[in-house]
Amino acid sequence: MPGRNMQAHPWHVLGTGSIGGLFCARLATAGSAATVLLRNAGAREAWHAAGGLLVEHADGHRQQIEAPVRIPGDGGPLPRHLLVATKAPDTLAALAPWLPGDGEGQLVLLLQNGMGTSEQVRARWPRVRLWNAVTTAGAWRETPFHLHCVADGETRAGRWDDAGNADLDAAVEHAAAAGLWQCSDDIRVHLWRKLAINAVINGLTAIHRCRNGELLEIAAAQAQLAPLAREVEAVAAADDVVFDEPVLALAERVIHLTAANYSSMNRDVAAGRRTEIDFINGYVVERAHAHGIAVPANGAVLAAVHALA
Ligand code: KPL
Numbered sequence: 001m002p003g004r005n006m007q008a009h010p011w012h013v014l015g016t017g018s019i020g021g022l023f024c025a026r027l028a029t030a031g032s033a034a035t036v037l038l039r040n041a042g043a044r045e046a047w048h049a050a051g052g053l054l055v056e057h058a059d060g061h062r063q064q065i066e067a068p069v070r071i072p073g074d075g076g077p078l079p080r081h082l083l084v085a086t087k088a089p090d091t092l093a094a095l096a097p098w099l100p101g102d103g104e105g106q107l108v109l110l111l112q113n114g115m116g117t118s119e120q121v122r123a124r125w126p127r128v129r130l131w132n133a134v135t136t137a138g139a140w141r142e143t144p145f146h147l148h149c150v151a152d153g154e155t156r157a158g159r160w161d162d163a164g165n166a167d168l169d170a171a172v173e174h175a176a177a178a179g180l181w182q183c184s185d186d187i188r189v190h191l192w193r194k195l196a197i198n199a200v201i202n203g204l205t206a207i208h209r210c211r212n213g214e215l216l217e218i219a220a221a222q223a224q225l226a227p228l229a230r231e232v233e234a235v236a237a238a239d240d241v242v243f244d245e246p247v248l249a250l251a252e253r254v255i256h257l258t259a260a261n262y263s264s265m266n267r268d269v270a271a272g273r274r275t276e277i278d279f280i281n282g283y284v285v286e287r288a289h290a291h292g293i294a295v296p297a298n299g300a301v302l303a304a305v306h307a308l309a
Contacts, residue, residue, distance in 0.1 A: 006032035006178055009171035012070070012079035013037065014094050016053065018139035019111060020085030021147045023180070025055040027083075028065050030178035035068045035079070037098060044071050050145035057149050072097030081107045081171040088114040088279035092124060103128025107168035109157060111135060113264065114279025115195050116286070118160045129164030131172055133157040133181055134190040155180065158187025192241045193250065196232045198280045200225055200251035202265035203301035206275065206308060209266065213259025216252075225251065227297035228281075235284050238291040269308050277305040 006027070011034045013024050027034040036053075038044050047053075052066035070076055079098055086094045091112070099106055103125030110117055111133040121130060136153030157172055157180075176183045184190060201212055204221045208214070215221045229248035236243065243250065268275045281302040288295040 005170075005174035006030050009081060009174055010034065011081045011083050011171065011175070012098070013067075014082055014084045014098070015086035015090075016145070017085060017087070018141050018147055019135065019137065020083070021053050021055060021141070021145075022137055022139045022149055023083055023085060023111065024053060024065055024067060025063050025147075025149075026180050027175075028063070028067065030175065030180060032175075032178075033068070034083075035070055037079070037082075038069055038071050039094075040071055044069050047145060050143075052145065054146045055139075055149060056147070058151070078106060080105065080168065081109070083109050083111060085111045087274070088112050088117050088276045089274055091117045092120055095121065095125075099125050099128065102126050103164065105165060105168075107131065107164065107171060109133055109172065111155075112279075113194070113198060114276045114283060115191055116279045116283045122161065122163070127164055129166070129168045130160040131157055131169075132160055132187050132191055134187070134194050135181075155182070156184040156187060156190045157181040158184040158190070160187070188239075189241055189243075192236045192239070193243060195280060195283065196229070196236065196243065196247045197251050197254050198263075198265075198276075199232050199284050199298065199301075200228045200247065201255060202263045203277060203281050203305050204228075205263040205266040206269040206277075207301065207304045209270075211259065211266075212255050212261050212263055215255055224297055224301070228301065231288070231293075231295040231298050232284055234293055235288045235291065235295065238293060239287055265305070269305070275305055275309065277302055281305070 011027055013020055013034050014037045024034055047069050055063045104127040107129040109131040135155040138151035139147050139149045141147050204215055208218050208221045226248050233247045265275050281298045284298045285295055285302055
């Protein structure tokens with residue numbers, strides 16, 4: 001009975017962007033009374049004024065979600081299971097009000113672009129049970145509380161390390177049984193594969209202000225694809241992660257599949273928002289330094305995107 005098991009382990013969702021909203025919808029479908037954690041009273045008013053979240057699925061079916069909402073300082077019990085879908089740079093600040101101690105008795109599942117937030121969360125909350133998820137689902141936001149899901153994709157979830165209370169994992173396993181994700185023993189490989197794609201594509205599309213497909217047409221961008229891919233492969237290998245296909249081939253396949261799209265980083269730069277570059281090429285550079293590997297192409301993309309901000 002996935003529905004009853006899901007109700008026994010209620011989730012709290014932090015971050016109501018396109019992916020956070022989509023997983024609120026999936027939790028609702030699975031029979032979980034997920035609670036949405038919002039930033040402040042203004043966001044709560046906007047949520048109620050919109051009547052909650054509207055998700056339009058690829059098959060045309062519309063789902064209205066009127067989940068309960070909480071804001072920091074409301075005095076309720078501590079959330080035990082948090083699904084975090086904020087932008088990577090916002091993670092610690094978004095989590096802080098909900099994890100006032102060392103994380104004991106709480107589980108955090110990070111579902112985000114980029115890497116580096118797991119290490120940050122672990123350093124700040126040594127007793128939290130920490131999971132990651134990686135998804136290929138695609139969604140976009142028409143308004144803050146109106147989403148369109150364009151691809152169901154595949155989602156994998158895996159434990160980051162062994163710290164924390166293993167009993168909390170039941171919530172992740174019940175969600176897997178309800179079809180939200182597949183549990184994986186090698187989540188780092190999935191995280192690195194997504195990171196590799198984003199490290200090759202996203203920064204370049206922001207720098208050249210182009211669609212993903214145009215990376216193959218703009219000579220200066222095209223020339224950077226292979227060096228970026230080679231560097232990511234070398235750093236991942238030093239972190240004991242081996243890809244089942246060359247990163248350049250992987251990235252080029254995604255470029256073809258998403259040729260007409262603007263990457264998330266291109267959109268962030270166009271809208272004047274903070275980017276996730278520090279958690280994408282920045283993470284590659286950080287791990288490269290730790291291993292003494294030179295990564296000039298990733299360093300150049302990191303610096304160029306910082307200069308755009
Ligand atoms: O994940 C993406 C992103 O934009 O963040 C890709 C796969 C590059 C699609 O645009």
